[in-house]
Amino acid sequence: MDKKQKQNDEEFYQSFLNESMQDYAKNHKVPEENQKRLINAGRNHALKTNIMITLAILLLIVPVLTLSSYLYYAIGGKANHLIDITTKTIYVTEPNMSLEEMELEEDIGFFTMNIYFDVFKRIGKEDYKAGEYSILIALDKPNFPERDMKLERPLPITGDMETDMLYHPDGPYGKKVNSDWDILEHLPDGTVGEIYLSLNHLIKPEELENQFGNKVEVRWVAVDTGLEDKNLYEAGYSVAPIGYPLQVDTSTWSPFNGEKSNEEVFLDILKFLTKDEKTAEKISRARSLALKERISYIEKNGIQVYGAVVTGPTSELRKLKDNDLIKVMKVGEMKLWNWK
Template structure:
């Protein structure tokens, strides 16, 4: 009987241990489940916090750090002085903010005849103030070389002996229909003031002047880097967004722009199609020698552009964009 009681007691102890083990297993499963829930909730909380915090940081950065207005000003003003005969419209700017980034989309226009036509569409992204994306969709049919390994035969300095076949360009011009307006890139035999050129070229609009900055004879800066033309629009521009709006003179506005973008030259160089601006060197030359032009962009009726061929001021000519007649005086 003692053995039987021992067996019963052992069985009861074994059942008790099994119950305790089952209870412990349930507690462990419950603990693991709670830990998982807490982990998921904690992760969601962090993620939900990151988004508003990152947006807050982005807005603070572009409001008080590298301001969004500074990025827009550097971008627009750089394009005005490095892209011949182009302009921007304020209402066309589309600005969007994402975490740590600002996206800027806008259209660029060219004056051909008496109308402005869309030339390019820009899609740019700035990440913490640095340009990290630049896409340009062009609507142009003819455009000059802009890469830093090439000179620009469309606008050449009198002392730059780059071979330009103007005869072909004049022949193409003569074959255009009478009812067309033309954009023409004209290089001069010698340096002149913008006012001298405007008074000499009658019945056409002088739109943009390339300025002699001491490097255009070879298109090389002092350190041997290839540079491209810079200049400014010479027409009155009352567009609200234009840096030339209400300017005392476009010449002075041009100087002010150079003195502004030189403070952000790395960004300006990224924005520009020409990858070597060398602004300090060129600003110093302008301050010492004044502003003279060696080439201009003009527009007008095809017949009036043809008449310029007889001018002793013109060295070379390249045809830009051509549109149907829209000339109204």
């Protein structure tokens, strides 16, 4: 094949190729409108695919997180531990307050747990609902409780101390406080009441019961811990009264159910709370519990009390005015007659 023939063949091939390409383009040309439709369809398909993948991942993550939260709180024992801290804190920081652990509810979320429970006060011979608590716990850190109290005279929180119902005989707060004997005098005889008594001097718990006889009942005692006679507020913090029920509670859920003496249970609870003191402080109405210092003082000096919550018929409560042991009396809750 000569050079000229080869060149002719190449030109013929190139011409054929161009005609073929033009023919293909002419026969297979997609209109611009169809092109946009195809592009939009592809985009929508990609978006739906991404959404389905994301939903699949979320649907996988939700049960994993739920299971992880359940394992953290329930299986790991964290829920029971936090409930233990909550219930025991109430018993030793809230005068004459108790709860029914069987009715305590918990709701586990994504690494959070809500605890709901009611608190009760013994007034006369019956327990009355005093309020509702709700505590949100994130991991193991509780928020301040939401309290919905149902009391006529709830414990106040003032600027320089936690409560103005119980006063240490040597403390800085009770020297100018007036008693509520006039209020008690004007209440009808057919009622029962709860009163807060602050004493003139420290006394052993068993001696306190003997002072008042069997016509009234000492429900809760405030324990001297070596800090109540100091103006700690000036040092930047204050402590609330701590104490324990003087009566045995036969309810199986109560820590003061008679298996040990109430004094022993009280000290056991304080030592238990030292491991999570910040949590206990959040749950209580105290700015500071200062548990280590207080435990050390009690173990060295024994348990002596400076105040008490007493309940009984109003007529019998009035008679306590003549008792030289009492320095200050504050009226708590009153109810219709239920004394048996």
